[in-house]
Amino acid sequence: MKAGNTSTGGAKQMEVTAxxxxxxxxxxxxxxxxDERAWVLHRQGKIAFHISGIGQEAAQVGAAFALRRxxxxxxxxxxxxxxxxxxxYTPRDFVLSLMGKREEPNSGGRQMPSHWSLRSANAVSHSAPVATQAxxxxxxxLAIKMRKEDKVVLTTIGEGSTSQGEWYEAVNWAAIHALPVIFLVENNQYAISVPTDKQMAVKSAADKACGLGLDGRMVDGTDVFAVYAVMSExxxxxxxxxxxxLIEARMYRITPHSSDDDDRSYRTREEVEENKKRDPILVARTQLLESGVLSARELEEMExxxxxxxxxxxxxxxxAPYPAVEEAAYPVYVEEVRRA
Structure with a gap:
């Protein structure tokens, strides 16, 4: 399929059962x-920072379910x-990270919140500068290909970060060497305060695939089942x-960029409210209730x-305890090097 086309097929996906x-x-x-509770915790002064994924859940869940987790x-x-x-990753893991507690799995309380790491899931932590994970x-x-392993890599990024050199280098390298990498762009329409038309001259991030020599597709990022179908392919x-x-999932960032941002300075409340009509939670809930896959009682139990x-x-x-002060530098640096 050519770059920029939309696909919702999924012949090679698992059966989408109820x-x-x-x-x-x-x-x-x-x-x-x-995510909603994190905002409350911030307003209560119990955490210092939160960066939200509200509005982007469908793309992330659809992608995750297409993997061998x-x-x-x-x-x-x-x-x-x-x-x-x-x-x-568990809710406890997340809140421990928000509060910088010792036993959180990302870094033992050293890393900023939402800098994910989970060894059991082969999830690798990223740095604060955007696009470094690509x-x-x-x-x-490349390692998977050299070892001839039956595995793939998923990397995700915001559309603003596709302007970074690291992202281009990674995509180019993967394309040249036909590596088993899926580049998922979660296009939420804003790179902090900059709208998409001020970020790129092409109409979509998926169009960038043409010049780099790989398959590029667009999908409705508010529809979890559409994302799952494309990602499975x-x-x-x-x-x-x-x-x-390169998959571009389009959705809308419902919340401000982070807890430090006031989005009223660059977008109207009317724009936000209009886009809430395509809230992925609302979209999925409506689909499941109308199809009979989910009952009102089951929804209440889930809530x-x-x-x-x-x-x-x-x-x-x-x-939970905070890390001890002396733990700040350990195990960040190697304490002992054994020579053969």
Whole structure:
């Protein structure tokens, strides 16, 4: 398929059963309720910073479910809470990270929140400068190809970060060497305060694939099942030696860029409210209720379960200890080098 085309096919995906659909929706819902609580914690002065993924859950969950979770590799970006929850990251892990507590899995309390790392899921932490995770993905993809492993790499990024040199270098390298890497661009329409038409001369990030020599596709990033279908196709292609793909999932960033941002300075409330009509939680919930896959009672039970898990995570994290001061430099640096 040519760059910029939209695809919702999925011949090589798992059967999309009612159970699978409910599971996808559950992870979207849990992510949303956790994300919303993080904003509350910030306003209460209990955490210093939060960067949100509200509005982007469908793209992340659809992508995660197309992977062999725990076998394939992921180099995520900072809005990927829903993706990480699908990979085994827990609500407790997330709130421990928000509060910088010692036992959080990303870095033991050293890293900023939402700089994900989860060894059991082959999820590799990224640096604060955007796009640095893309070369990591290309390098992992090269290793997979050299070792002849039956694995793929998913790397995610915001559309603004596709202007970075690291991203171009990674995509170019993956294309040249036909590496099993999927580059997922979560186009939420704003790079902090800059709209898409001020970020790129082409109409979409998917169009950039043409000049770099790989498959480029667009998909509705508010529809989790559409994302899953497209991602299943390109994952199967990469796994069979067909090389990398660039997928642009379009959605809208409902919240400000971060807890430090006032988005009223660059977009109207009317624009935000209009885009809330395509909130991925609303889209999926409507689809599932109207098709009979999810009942009102089941939805209520999911909401209660999510609230209980979020409450538990906050209570647990509040009691958890902070890292000791002397731990700041360990194990950041190698303490002993053994020579052969």
């Amino acid at each position: 159970e699978l659909k409910r599971d996808m929706f559950w992870h979207m819902l849990l992510s949303r309720r956790l 725990g076998e394939d590799w992921v180099t995520p970006y900072y809005r990927d809470l829903a993706l990480m929850l699908c990979l085994g 070369p990591h993905a290309a390098g992992i993809g 390109v994952v199967a292609k990469a796994r069979s030696g067909g090389g990398p793909s 209660s379960r999510a609230k209980a898990m979020v409450d538990d995570a906050v209570a647990y994290a509040e009691k």
